[in-house]
Amino acid sequence: MWEEIVPLGYQGSYQRVRACFREKRLSPGPVTARPPSPRVVAGWILRRPETLTETDHLRLKAVLVHCPELDALTGHVRSFGQTLTERQGERLPQWLDAVIAGLTLPWNSGVVEGNVNRIKMLKRQMFGRAGFQLLRKRALLS
Incomplete structure (x- = not known):
């Protein structure tokens, strides 16, 4: 690096450049939390929202902010779960229409x-x- 910056006008010593890079290399990097695994996120989505801890709720919200598709999926999963747990049979035809569309439309991941x-x-x-x-x-x- 020193050899590259001297022709550009740098007048400092080789040791100063070396010390600067050593300091950068040894300084601790920014501490960031690891993203949650897909299994953990699926668990958060499948659980009732009121049973999530405050931390899990905030982490799920952070994931959903970055992925609108996953946010839409969460809405569908929770809606279907509510249909099942509250025995809302009148909502079943809407879900059957979606299943029929999934089985008859030409798009698939086969x-x-x-x-x-x-x-x-x-x-x-x-x-x-x-x-x-x-x-x-x-x-x-x-």
Whole structure:
């Protein structure tokens, strides 16, 4: 770095640049909380909101702010849960319409699931025999 900045006009010593980088390298980085796992978030969504602790409620709210699709899903899950627990059978036709649409419309994730299944099968065949490069080659050639 020193060799790069001297032609640009830096007049300090090599040791000063070295000390600056050493200080940066050894200083503790910003402490950030690890994001919750998908399993934990699913647990928060599936539980009744009143049973969540204040901390879990705030963490779920933070996740939902960053993902509008997950926020919409949470609304649907809780609505369906309320239909089941409060025995609101009159709301069932709305849900059946959604199920019928899901079963009859042409959009699905079958192709993606098929590829995932094929790659997992290849991985099981090669278990313990090779690394990522061979798996990649087999996946691309099959």
